[in-house]
Amino acid sequence: MEYFVAVVDHGGVTKAAEALFLAQPSLSQAVRQLERELGAELFDRTGRHLVLTAAGRSFLEPARRILEDAERARGAVSAVSGLTGGRLDIAALAGLTTDPLPELAGRFHRRHPGVLLNIVDPGGPAAVAASVRHGQCDLGLTELPVHGESLRTLPLGDQEIVLALPPSLAEGLADPVPLDAVADIPLVMELVDATTRTQLDDVLDGTAGRIAVECAHRQTVWHLVEHGAGATFLPRRVAERELQNVEIRGTAPPVKRTIGLIFREGPLSPAAEAFLSAATP
Template identity: 60%
Template sequence: MDLRLVSYFVAVIDHGGVTKAAQALFIAQPSLSQAIRSLERQLGVELFDRSGRRLTLTADGQSFSGPARQILADVERARSKVHEVRDLDTGRLNIAVLSTLSADPLPELTSRLHQSHPGILLSVLDPGSSSGVASRVRKGEAELGLTDLPVKSDTLQTRELWDQEIALVLPPDLAEGLPDPVPLEALKEIPLVLESSGSGSRASIDEAVDRAIGYVAVECAHRQAIWELVMHGGGATFLPRQIAESELRNVVVRSMVPQIRRTVGLVFRPGPLSPAATAFLTAAEAMRQERSPHPT
């Protein structure tokens, strides 16, 4: 059966006649009338009663109207599925990421995404702060945001992933004699190497440690330079424990008392997400379940 003819049949019903349906479909009225006749010949029944001034559905036409709509709906769903597969093969996802999350968990999330959908191009934006991440998503410049939670926004949806411990990372000589874990008051005697004020990672620790900090030896805008300074004895810094233990060498990683933690999550606008964004959320959910503590 010609699906085009089925769609013409439904259009005649919805527009109340051949004339208006032909105008809506941008085809000539005789051509539409001929198409309806062709459909009737294929089905072996009359779909419309033409005895009056207006076309009306026959009993056979009424019986066919429901299946006709179902046929068109099924075809549209199938077409959408094909488009989704195509988009996952060649799609693009813009994501705004807080700089301190670009080393963990972004690489693992990206790896998981590309294992299932290697054709998706991931474009990573660095807005510099949690508020910047939210702003990029709110403006539509990024479809997803990977950031600290909570985010101050009434227009965005959030999905928590997991908590990260923010640990104190020290050269071995600065760690000598310090209790383990390190109390906040001990920070007054420790030279610190921190990102410049207002940066994303600085904001994640300021609230907890500002009043306890006594000596900032270096402020730096470059994360890698901070790591190198700490590894070469220039001072201590704060990093997510997983990054400190996997990326830095010849350092001591200590918890704080009280422990400093932050919640990592995704932000996005309400409404349907693209297939690429949905695939990224699926990868994030699988990673969240693996990182969640399991009962023993």
């Protein structure tokens, strides 16, 4: 197709062959092969110059579009391979989209600003693992360990869970606070489906009678705590960075969860490899 368009643009086989650095017979043979595949002659060869037939005229514009599409496709593949374009799908637990996902995503984006990050919350650790295992996402950010022989893990460390309280509730409260003392503290909790409870939810299974507010919106939970509606459990880094005018208490025993990235066995996309590299500076 490229040879056919070149013959048209250069006004003949000889000049087209020179422009393409081909032997003239090779170019002519390729055009003949194209005509056989199409089942129609593209050029009228009865005169001294090649003239497009009706079939050739009808084929010219589609051929140009196909060549342009092919060039765009090559460019897209090159962009993905060179990390100047493309997309990386990451499944992440909702509780980890505040920490550590922003830091990881920012580090990756500074290195590869042309790659689109698509972050989804499948709805719990098991769903994160399933989305990665089934190829719906390239990487997963979740609690560890994750069970499944087909998945590999990159641990990112432990996340300490602390109690964030308004000053009125923190007065006289020990640091760390015994977990059994939480019975006397009204809690503001983010709604989580019971089938996707994390380690923290298991620790707090008996606190249902002490919950003062349940809310589906994380930011609203924080504002409620800041305005004295109750206390909440958060990763320490999130509590220290995001909440204002609150007191922070560790727990006794400590509540921690190990977090990390999960991915499938075998070759990964260039973007997924680059994200793993950015996660381990």
